[in-house]
Amino acid sequence: MNNIRRKSINSILDQIETLRSQLEDLRDEEQESFDNMPEGVQSSEKGEKMETAISNLEDAMSSLEDVVNSLTESVE
Secondary structure, three states: OOHHHHHHHHHHHHHHHHHHHHHHHHHHHHHHHHHOOOHHHHOOHHHHHHHHHHHHHHHHHHHHHHHHHHHHHHHO
């Protein structure tokens, strides 16, 4: 791979890392909000939706990590 394409991939990697960090912040905020809810509300429909959202954010973060690993391997 030439340097121009390698630099492009590195730029994309930086962007993905920024997005992953933003998702992590959102996940942490949602988790904190869920943790601060009374237990009765946590087990309600609203609480279940929040847990699903937290799980989906974690899945998205994991998927981005897979993309980062694949791209990193391509420029090595």
